[in-house]
Amino acid sequence: MSKEHLNIDHVSIEFDTPKGKFKALDNVSLKISKGEFVSLIGHSGCGKSTVLNIIAGLLQATEGGIVLDGKEVNEPGPERAVVFQNHSLLPWLTAYENVELAVKQVFKRKKSKKEMREWIEHNLALVHMEHAMHKRPDEISGGMKQRVGIARALAMEPTVLLMDEPFGALDALTRSHLQDSLMEIQRDLKNTVVMITHDVDEAVLLSDRIVMMTNGPAASIGDILEVDLPRPRERLVLADDAHYNHLRAEVLRFLHERHSKPDVPTIGKVQEVEQVGAAEKAEKDNKLDAA
Amino acid sequence: MMARVSQTLENLNWTAPIVRMARGENPREQINVIIRGLGVPILAFILFLGVWDSVASRIQTSLGAVPGPAQVWQQAESLWEEHKAGREKAEAFYERQRVRNEKKLAKNPDAKIKWRDYNGPPSFIDQIVTSLYTVFAGFALAVAIAVPVGIICGLSNTMYTAVNPLIQIFKPVSPLAWLPIVTIIVSAVYVSDDPMFEKSFVTSAITVTLCCMWPTLVNTIVGVSGIDKDLINVSQVLRLSWFTKVRKVVLPSAVPLIFTGMRLSLGVGWMVLIAAEMLAQNPGLGKFVWDEFQNGSSNSLGRIMVAVFTIGLIGFILDRLMLSIQRYVSWDKSSAVR
Ligand SMILES: Nc1ncnc2c1ncn2[C@@H]1O[C@H](COP(=O)(O)OP(=O)(O)OP(=O)(O)O)[C@@H](O)[C@H]1O
Ligand SMILES: [Mg+2]
Numbered sequence: 029m030s031k032e033h034l035n036i037d038h039v040s041i042e043f044d045t046p047k048g049k050f051k052a053l054d055n056v057s058l059k060i061s062k063g064e065f066v067s068l069i070g071h072s073g074c075g076k077s078t079v080l081n082i083i084a085g086l087l088q089a090t091e092g093g094i095v096l097d098g099k100e101v102n103e104p105g106p107e108r109a110v111v112f113q114n115h116s117l118l119p120w121l122t123a124y125e126n127v128e129l130a131v132k133q134v135f136k137r138k139k140s141k142k143e144m145r146e147w148i149e150h151n152l153a154l155v156h157m158e159h160a161m162h163k164r165p166d167e168i169s170g171g172m173k174q175r176v177g178i179a180r181a182l183a184m185e186p187t188v189l190l191m192d193e194p195f196g197a198l199d200a201l202t203r204s205h206l207q208d209s210l211m212e213i214q215r216d217l218k219n220t221v222v223m224i225t226h227d228v229d230e231a232v233l234l235s236d237r238i239v240m241m242t243n244g245p246a247a248s249i250g251d252i253l254e255v256d257l258p259r260p261r262e263r264l265v266l267a268d269d270a271h272y273n274h275l276r277a278e279v280l281r282f283l284h285e286r287h288s289k290p291d292v293p294t295i296g297k298v299q300e301v302e303q304v305g306a307a308e309k310a311e312k313d314n315k316l317d318a319a
Numbered sequence: 320m321m322a323r324v325s326q327t328l329e330n331l332n333w334t335a336p337i338v339r340m341a342r343g344e345n346p347r348e349q350i351n352v353i354i355r356g357l358g359v360p361i362l363a364f365i366l367f368l369g370v371w372d373s374v375a376s377r378i379q380t381s382l383g384a385v386p387g388p389a390q391v392w393q394q395a396e397s398l399w400e401e402h403k404a405g406r407e408k409a410e411a412f413y414e415r416q417r418v419r420n421e422k423k424l425a426k427n428p429d430a431k432i433k434w435r436d437y438n439g440p441p442s443f444i445d446q447i448v449t450s451l452y453t454v455f456a457g458f459a460l461a462v463a464i465a466v467p468v469g470i471i472c473g474l475s476n477t478m479y480t481a482v483n484p485l486i487q488i489f490k491p492v493s494p495l496a497w498l499p500i501v502t503i504i505v506s507a508v509y510v511s512d513d514p515m516f517e518k519s520f521v522t523s524a525i526t527v528t529l530c531c532m533w534p535t536l537v538n539t540i541v542g543v544s545g546i547d548k549d550l551i552n553v554s555q556v557l558r559l560s561w562f563t564k565v566r567k568v569v570l571p572s573a574v575p576l577i578f579t580g581m582r583l584s585l586g587v588g589w590m591v592l593i594a595a596e597m598l599a600q601n602p603g604l605g606k607f608v609w610d611e612f613q614n615g616s617s618n619s620l621g622r623i624m625v626a627v628f629t630i631g632l633i634g635f636i637l638d639r640l641m642l643s644i645q646r647y648v649s650w651d652k653s654s655a656v657r
Binding site for chain 1: 552567
């Protein structure tokens with residue numbers, strides 16, 4: 029696994045506002061390897077969506093840039109499919125037609141009509157939506173809409189799947205169902221995923237790495253937490269797992285400390301966290317050796 | 320299909336309970352609803368007729384007393400009779416012509432035959448048809464201009480800033496101000512030996528266009544620029560071409576508002592047309608009113624009132640028609656359309 033699959037390279041962005049320039053991101057750097065699942069977590073308004081939109085090409089970085097498989101990208105494209113926070117399905121099209129719009133655009137001339145139909149149906153089946161494919165967004169529930177949004181993104185066969193709080197607006201039960209579906213899909217398809225979340229459990233359960241962002245303005249990456257829990261992960265088993273709970277606490281601690289004392293220099297803390305993480309890892313390795 | 324018809328009927332307020340009763344839903348309650356929905360308006364209308372009747376007979380004008388409902392109804396009937404008589408005359412005229420031509424052909428198969436059009440005075444019904452035809456022509460032209468321009472302005476901020484002042488300035492201009500300009504320009508520009516349309520028709524239609532395109536234009540701009548930013552993002556991620564984006568994303572999302580605008584436009588167009596026809600002496604209902612006004616016979620007031628009711632009724636029907644189309648094409652069934 030090379031770390032050079034997706035490279036967020038020293039990205040800064042300034043917005044023009046009526047009150048002058050507003051620097052939202054300052055020097056965000058992150059290397060993501062193929063098939064990795066990365067979560068972005070941080071306080072509201074810190075710039076998570078902005079990072080995601082820059083990767084998607086919907087926003088242009090003022091400094092730095094995005095390199096995907098060795099090529100710089102600066103415009104949107106279906107190889108970086110986005111699942112938007114509020115599903116963004118076209119309300120006048122059925123679930124099937126919404127996915128079809130994407131499939132027709134991406135696989136123009138590459139797939140026959142029949143192949144396209146099968147591909148659309150296959151993707152809707154992946155998110156368990158085959159029973160309601162011909163319903164329009166206003167006829168299905170919020171969770172179902174979000175699934176169709178995921179199916180649409182998956183149907184583009186993206187190299188990188190970008191998700192902006194995909195389950196944010198859902199109730200806990202639906203959310204956990206969708207998280208399980210997403211883990212299953214990612215295990216099979218091995219997409220690279222960058223997901224924004226507010227939910228600490230979700231981040232720890234799903235991710236290989238959790239990227240914690242500092243508060244804005246001029247937000248950057250505060251800390252990165254490796255989640256070395258073995259896969260497949262079972263939420264019920266993990267609930268009692270000491271290491272899982274430790275990782276959870278780690279993220280919570282980061283969020284709370286940044287929240288209450290946003291101006292405290294953070295270098296020391298980060299190192300401390302890293303040391304704890306390292307100790308933890310060593311312990312784990314020992315266990316593995318013993319086994 | 321049946322389901323759709325009954326759905327449409329249900330949308331008309333008072334027909335809903337009848338439809339439901341036909342489906343066998345709780346008859347007694349439905350009758351109550353019908354009485355409230357249909358009975359109250361009918362009662363109000365009867366009251367209106369009563370007030371009109373008693374007030375009208377007290378006002379004396381140079382043309383006699385103001386006609387009450389009964390006299391107006393009489394005039395409506397006589398207008399219908401006149402129309403039928405005119406039709407018969409025309410048919411007789413064509414019949415005579417046919418017989419004459421056949422005789423000619425029988426005598427000499429190479430004879431040249433001439434067909435002459437009947438040139439009798441247009442009846443009230445003819446005027447209605449002319450007016451409807453003109454308003455639809457003007458309206459269609461207005462939509463054909465306003466929707467594309469609206470889409471371009473809605474998508475581009477620069478275009479919007481460029482066009483907005485023009486819209487604001489021209490929107491409130493009365494048809495009476497446009498008419499002389501349009502008349503003069505049409506007579507200067509629209510010259511041909513064998514014109515496809517009458518000049519008067521072109522003038523009226525263009526005046527209608529100029530006055531009624533604004534609601535459609537403004538609503539299209541609002542609809543297009545108000546499109547959900549996320550949907551634009553989706554179309555960018557998919558790399559849709561400009562044209563596909565407009566066709567698949569922008570237009571459908573703006574359709575409910577575009578149709579709201581078109582409905583307003585048709586209403587404005589109908590109002591404007593009557594005024595334009597009156598002032599320009601172009602054929603149509605407006606000219607009918609003006610002719611009766613000039614005529615000044617004892618029947619004139621009654622006939623004008625028939626025209627007033629006709630204009631109102633047609634305006635109402637046009638509005639309902641647009642509303643049904645709007646409901647049919649709009650994906651946003653929740654947007655309350657009244
Ligand atoms: N187009 C813009 N113009 C000006 N400022 C912007 C723009 N987009 C975002 N910002 C600012 O950048 C900062 C980061 O916004 P962003 O939407 O990325 O936050 P976020 O972390 O996604 O928040 P949330 O968790 O609430 O979604 C905010 O302060 C916001 O006001
Ligand atoms: Mg956000």
